[in-house]
Each structure stands twice: as structure tokens, then as C-alpha cells.
Amino acid sequence: MSGHEQLLSPVVVGAWQLRNRIVMAPMTRSRAGARGVPTALNARYYGQRAGAGLIIAEAAQISPEGQGYLRTPGIHEREQIRGWRAVTEAVHEHGGTIVLQLWHVGRCTHPDNRMPGTRGVAPSAIAAPGRIFTPGGLLPMPVPEALDRAGIAATVADYGQAAVNALEAGFDGVELHAANGYLIDQFLHSSSNLRTDEYGGPVRNRCRLLREVAARLAERAGADRVGVRLSPFGAFNGAVDEDPASLFANAIEELNGLGIAYLHVINVEVSGDRNVAGASTDVVAFARRHWKGRLIAAGGYTTESAERELVSKRADLVAFGRPFIANPDLVERIRSEKPWAEAQRATFYTEGEAGYTDYPTATQAVAI
Numbered sequence: 001m002s003g004h005e006q007l008l009s010p011v012v013v014g015a016w017q018l019r020n021r022i023v024m025a026p027m028t029r030s031r032a033g034a035r036g037v038p039t040a041l042n043a044r045y046y047g048q049r050a051g052a053g054l055i056i057a058e059a060a061q062i063s064p065e066g067q068g069y070l071r072t073p074g075i076h077e078r079e080q081i082r083g084w085r086a087v088t089e090a091v092h093e094h095g096g097t098i099v100l101q102l103w104h105v106g107r108c109t110h111p112d113n114r115m116p117g118t119r120g121v122a123p124s125a126i127a128a129p130g131r132i133f134t135p136g137g138l139l140p141m142p143v144p145e146a147l148d149r150a151g152i153a154a155t156v157a158d159y160g161q162a163a164v165n166a167l168e169a170g171f172d173g174v175e176l177h178a179a180n181g182y183l184i185d186q187f188l189h190s191s192s193n194l195r196t197d198e199y200g201g202p203v204r205n206r207c208r209l210l211r212e213v214a215a216r217l218a219e220r221a222g223a224d225r226v227g228v229r230l231s232p233f234g235a236f237n238g239a240v241d242e243d244p245a246s247l248f249a250n251a252i253e254e255l256n257g258l259g260i261a262y263l264h265v266i267n268v269e270v271s272g273d274r275n276v277a278g279a280s281t282d283v284v285a286f287a288r289r290h291w292k293g294r295l296i297a298a299g300g301y302t303t304e305s306a307e308r309e310l311v312s313k314r315a316d317l318v319a320f321g322r323p324f325i326a327n328p329d330l331v332e333r334i335r336s337e338k339p340w341a342e343a344q345r346a347t348f349y350t351e352g353e354a355g356y357t358d359y360p361t362a363t364q365a366v367a368i
């Protein structure tokens with residue numbers, strides 16, 4: 001048997017018939033235009049990577065309040081929808097499938113990175129640990145305002161509208177970013193959620209926002225066009241819990257009832273955009289135990305380890321992040337067993353083409 005047969009096999013996930021099981025993981029690249037409007041350069045980048053069975057486009061803020069970092073794209077204004085349309089067309093032209101990751105950063109933000117007049121909000125008034133990159137350099141993240149009930153309802157509505165906007169922009173669906181310590185994950189975790197209302201306290205209450213938002217997305221986009229991304233047992237952005245096993249077992253089992261297209265989990269060996277040493281929980285096995293639908297595994301995969309996940313049926317698809325940055329033709333390299341180029345961290349979040357659209361394909365590299 002060849003070492004990539006399963007990776008290259010087609011699969012039905014929700015509403016989509018995918019050409020292969022190789023997924024491009026969502027990656028913030030901080031190259032959107034003014035006011036979070038995607039540009040022709042962004043369309044070129046995604047078009048280059050359309051060989052993936054499924055592209056999960058970088059996290060896009062659902063509202064001005066949901067933005068945390070510089071130059072990230074939005075999906076809440078007309079101009080942004082128009083900008084994204086060029087991105088989805090570029091991918092569809094090459095026969096690809098693309099969904100948009102919907103993002104609210106919660107407390108992981110700084111006023112200098114958001115539109116004027118917007119607040120930083122979270123389940124509770126507890127600052128995120130660490131510092132964030134701003135136009136004035138690295139700064140601490142301020143204490144956020146705790147959302148009141150009306151604020152939570154408005155946020156759920158923003159997610160629903162963002163899903164409608166994404167479909168209007170030509171996306172094939174949406175992925176809810178409930179991972180890596182952002183708003184939904186802040187509600188999940190006991191360290192960032194000290195609420196005493198029905199959104200805090202027992203695990204089922206802390207999972208309420210996840211459940212409500214996922215249900216709203218399913219209602220607005222169709223359940224078979226919605227995925228959810230979780231980072232069980234991760235600690236990125238200070239999302240830690242007194243009992244993560246109970247928390248994530250409950251979160252996943254509640255999602256089972258919604259009939260959504262997939263669950264996407266990240267191995268704890270990768271924290272955000274970096275590898276970490278010493279992590280040992282088997283997140284994929286954990287998710288498989290609790291989740292009844294299609295499962296995407298991400299974090300630190302090679303062709304060999306990804307193929308093993310599929311052969312053993314631990315996962316149904318595998319997502320690659322950094323390899324897709326440096327190898328626009330990753331699927332072709334997997335097929336022809338060509339070596340992979342390594343992504344350069346220095347240009348992960350910088351502006352312009354360098355380190356973005358200028359990584360060559362294997363064929364171009366030989367020609368150079």
C-alpha cells in the first residue's frame with residue numbers, strides 16, 4: 001500500500017464532496033486590506049492552495065468588537081463580503097472547497113488594534129495573560145468588560161449574521177473558532193469564566209454559549225455547512241480548566257445533537273502557532289470517543305503520521321497548517337512524495353507577498 005492512499009481518497013463531509021482528505025488549517029496571516037477587507041493578494045494566496053480537499057480560511061472577526069490583532073479580515077461589512085468573493089472564486093475556479101472560520105477574540109485584544117469606539121469583552125473581567133502585538137509594540141492585554149445578557153444575545157446574533165455573510169461571499173460553509181483561548185473557549189474554561197448566571201458555573205452552563213452559537217450557525221447556514229474547532233486540553237492564551245476531561249466530553253457530546261458537518265481538534269503538541277514539548281494527552285482518541293460525526297485532526301502532521309491517522313480510522317481528515325504556508329502545492333508534493341519546504345516564522349504575520357504568495361511549487365523550485 002502506498003503511503004498516501006487514504007489522504008488522497010475522496011470523502012463526503014456534510015454538504016461537500018471533497019476530492020481528498022487533506023485540509024488546509026485556518027491561519028491568520030495579517031494581510032487584509034484597510035477595514036478588514038480581503039484583497040486580490042489574499043485571493044491569489046488561497047487560489048494557489050486550492051488543491052486541498054478543504055480550505056478553512058483564516059479566522060475572520062464577526063464584528064468590530066471581535067477583532068484582536070492587526071490587519072485581520074472581517075465578515076461583518078459589505079466591502080468585506082465583496083473582498084471575500086474574489087477569494088472564494090479563486091478557489092472554486094480550481095475546483096476547491098472553502099469555508100470561513102468565524103472569530104471573536106473576546107479578551108485577547110487591545111484597543112489600538114480595533115476600530116475606535118469598540119470595547120474589549122469577555123465572560124468575566126479577567127485579563128488574558130501575556131502581551132499582544134500592537135502598532136506601538138508588544139503591550140499587555142487590558143482587563144475586558146464582562147458581557148451582560150444583552151451583550152451575549154447580540155454576540156450570538158453577530159455570529160448568525162456572519163454565517164449569512166460568508167455564504168453570500170461564496171463560502172461553502174463556516175467553521176466556528178471555539179479553540180485557542182478566544183471568546184467561546186473563554187466561556188468554556190473555569191479560569192476565564194467566573195460568571196454566576198446560566199453561562200457560568202457548572203460545565204453545562206459554561207458550554208451554553210458554544211451550544212447556542214453552533215445552533216445559530218446551523219440554523220442560518222444549514223447544519224451540513226457548519227464545522228466546529230476545539231482545542232481540548234490546550235492552554236494557549238491562558239485557557240485552562242480545573243477538569244478539562246469533563247468539560248470537553250460534555251462540550252463534544254452536546255454538539256453531537258446538532259448534526260453539523262464536522263468536529264476539528266488540535267493536538268496538544270501544538271499550542272497556537274508553535275510546537276510545545278512534553279504534551280501527552282491523546283486529543284484525537286479523546287475526540288473520537290465522544291464525537292459521532294466526521295473528525296478532522298490537526299497539529300504537527302507529516303504525510304506518514306497523517307496517513308496513519310486515516311488508516312487506523314482515528315480521524316477522517318487531517319489538517320496541515322504550517323506546511324501549507326510553505327508548500328502551495330502540498331497535495332501534489334504528498335502525491336509525488338516530494339520533500340516539503342519549511343515555513344519561515346518571520347513572515348507569518350507581516351505585510352505583502354514575501355512569505356505569503358512567493359513560496360514556489362516543487363516544479364517552480366526545480367526551474368529556479
Ligand SMILES: Cc1cc2nc3c(=O)[nH]c(=O)nc-3n(C[C@H](O)[C@H](O)[C@H](O)COP(=O)(O)O)c2cc1C
Binds near residue numbers: 177266
Ligand atoms: C501563522 C499561523 C496562524 C494561525 N492562525 C490560526 C487561526 O486563525 N485560527 C485557528 O484556529 N488556528 C490558527 N493557527 C493554528 C493552525 O490552524 C494549526 O492548528 C497549527 O498550525 C498546527 O498545525 P501544523 O503543525 O500543521 O502547523 C495558526 C497557526 C499559524 C502557524
